[in-house]
Amino acid sequence: MRQVPETDRAPAGAAVADDPKTIDPEGVDWLRVHPDYVKVRIFGVLIGAVVWLIITSIPLVLRSTGVWGGYPEWLAWLLPGLALLWSLIDLFVTNRRVRAIGYAERDDDLLVRQGILFKKVLVVPYGRMQYVDVQMGPVDRAFGLCKVQLHTAASDVTATIPGVTADEGARLREQLSARGEARLAGL
Template structure:
């Protein structure tokens, strides 16, 4: 299933159509978790072995155990991210334990950025960052296809200009 595809296609017209980040975001975050787990495991094993004695090197197994749990949490977090474009605003929903829904009115947007770091580019991902007048309402959409991120940036910029012109 392409997670960038539309959900709720049989929903009534007044219901938002939700879109999700690409699966590459989950793969990227899992890879980063494994890399940092490896670094922490080696560092903990060496430091504990040299400073506290060989018996303490077993404590270096703690990072891999935590990483197994972290892989599951990463998936739940990835599944919680979604966004929907409505007529007057953009909805962004995220969070597992504490759900957070952000509504960004198009007329309040001041800047829409598309960024893609080296790791994101390797996984074919981009992030859309929305800036508004109030810093508390800035929003981020990670894990988008670069073409979708550019389309969204252009659309949000166009809608933002049209809505702010009426203020």
């Protein structure tokens, strides 16, 4: 293993050119989503956990009432246990998952990144943008956040920046739309 001298190390979160574990472009200053987006994601995980616990508990209830007894009791307990375990793991990684989301505006394109295990960096040229959509769900609205979606000329490609403030979402909508129109007019 190669030792890197302290003076040659990049700051935390910066991409290193010879690091094979990063797909981030060099020299990009990533903007992070708002820290309150963690609360929005936790709320979503908790709602999902309740739904999955209800669904996976149906065999347990049916077995307990004697309606359905064709399988072992441990299996009836295993399903809600797995749902609970999955939800706890999801809660545990939510903060890190939100910190992995970032976006950067460059001269010719917009970069959007996300993912911990499966990393994704999406480059959207301004000239390929069809329209910019800003959405606020009820939970987002409670925290003053929104989600910005960029729709491109390719019908299956959309870039999503969740968890930005309403002011930042409006700014992004106007600025990205203006840049897209300017680049499209230049084609």
